[in-house]
Amino acid sequence: MEVASYHCPSCGRNIAADRPRWRCDCGGPLDLAPGPGLSRRDIAATEASLWRYAAALALRDAPRVTLGEGWTPLVRRVWDGCTVYFKLESQMPTGSFKDRGTAVMINHLLEVGVGPIHEDSSGNAGSSIATYAAAAGIPCRVFVPAAAPRAKLVQIAACGAEVCAIPGTRQAVTEAALDAVGDSFYASHNWQPYFVEGTQTLAFELWEQLNFGVPDNILVPTGYGSNILGLDRGFDALERAGEISSRPRLFAVQAANCAAFAAAWNAGADGFVPFAASATVADGIAMQHPVRPTQVLRALRRSRGGVVAVGEDEISPALRALGARGLFVEPTAATAGAALSHLLRDGTISPGETTVVVLTGHGLKAADRIGDLLDSSVG
Numbered sequence: 001m002e003v004a005s006y007h008c009p010s011c012g013r014n015i016a017a018d019r020p021r022w023r024c025d026c027g028g029p030l031d032l033a034p035g036p037g038l039s040r041r042d043i044a045a046t047e048a049s050l051w052r053y054a055a056a057l058a059l060r061d062a063p064r065v066t067l068g069e070g071w072t073p074l075v076r077r078v079w080d081g082c083t084v085y086f087k088l089e090s091q092m093p094t095g096s097f098k099d100r101g102t103a104v105m106i107n108h109l110l111e112v113g114v115g116p117i118h119e120d121s122s123g124n125a126g127s128s129i130a131t132y133a134a135a136a137g138i139p140c141r142v143f144v145p146a147a148a149p150r151a152k153l154v155q156i157a158a159c160g161a162e163v164c165a166i167p168g169t170r171q172a173v174t175e176a177a178l179d180a181v182g183d184s185f186y187a188s189h190n191w192q193p194y195f196v197e198g199t200q201t202l203a204f205e206l207w208e209q210l211n212f213g214v215p216d217n218i219l220v221p222t223g224y225g226s227n228i229l230g231l232d233r234g235f236d237a238l239e240r241a242g243e244i245s246s247r248p249r250l251f252a253v254q255a256a257n258c259a260a261f262a263a264a265w266n267a268g269a270d271g272f273v274p275f276a277a278s279a280t281v282a283d284g285i286a287m288q289h290p291v292r293p294t295q296v297l298r299a300l301r302r303s304r305g306g307v308v309a310v311g312e313d314e315i316s317p318a319l320r321a322l323g324a325r326g327l328f329v330e331p332t333a334a335t336a337g338a339a340l341s342h343l344l345r346d347g348t349i350s351p352g353e354t355t356v357v358v359l360t361g362h363g364l365k366a367a368d369r370i371g372d373l374l375d376s377s378v379g
């Protein structure tokens with residue numbers, strides 16, 4: 001494939017993606033131009049990873065670093081009397097969906113030449129980047145909230161990355177990472193569009209695993225929205241190739257205690273609106289300032305889906321209910337189960353529809369906190 005190009009929706013500039021870059025010169029976030037699309041004959045069917053869709057990705061070469069990411073299980077379970085699919089993104093190499101985006105972003109950076117990198121993360125993206133940087137032999141620093149679950153910090157440190165723990169809010173962590181720009185390349189999963197290039201393979205996989213069908217509904221725990229943007233981009237690619245004629249409704253799931261998209265959605269806004277935030281056990285989606293709020297809201301509206309905010313008291317029962325079905329996930333991922341109950345109860349989703357619940361992170365990521373939530377049954 002020839003050199004891909006970025007487009008800046010803020011200033012309209014087009015920029016060749018031929019060197020490491022995380023944003024436009026105007027300061028806005030960049031998008032990758034649309035790719036060639038994906039048809040079923042483009043799939044490398046013997047490749048049991050997301051690289052079976054390499055033909056649709058904006059990379060020049062075969063991947064230089066892979067840990068076998070993608071091609072995660074899609075399993076059926078009964079939930080509130082209704083049969084639905086759970087997509088086990090928790091079974092990625094580092095235990096969270098982030099590996100889709102990280103693997104594609106790191107391979108792009110290797111193609112264009114990159115030195116030391118840094119990233120800021122609530123934990124899962126940090127452990128993913130630290131892991132792939134280690135596999136690629138790139139020095140890496142990760143800025144994390146000091147209060148992040150210990151297992152995520154251990155995972156980052158075990159891969160040889162430097163852990164920079166920042167007290168205060170998630171936003172304070174981002175500001176520390178922005179201050180470090182120039183010392184190393186800011187390989188931000190929220191800014192760098194190759195991350196969304198990777199998360200779009202979630203759409204391809206669901207389509208293929210559903211026998212080249214499109215689900216009616218997809219529920220995704222949502223912090224910054226990279227899975228919502230990836231699904232939107234992926235279904236675009238399938239539509240462009242003439243492979244699908246309908247699109248799923250996308251539902252972003254948030255913790256009500258920190259719900260930027262719910263606030264904007266309920267206000268009917270096209271972009272960020274100020275909102276009050278407080279602590280949530282769903283640490284992976286507790287984001288106060290999404291980088292691409294307008295795009296995420298547009299993708300949700302275009303899909304005719306919506307935003308569901310779930311209360312803290314709903315997360316623990318959902319976590320237990322998932323566990324009782326053999327699905328051990330972190331509290332962040334359990335919000336999607338609670339949201340499914342909402343949407344079934346209010347009739348937004350009907351039992352006859354095909355519904356996919358994306359379980360974004362493994363329970364081992366937050367075993368201590370899950371132990372606290374279940375403390376009546378853990379000795």
Ligand SMILES: [Zn+2]
Binds near residue numbers: 026
């Ligand atoms: Zn620009």
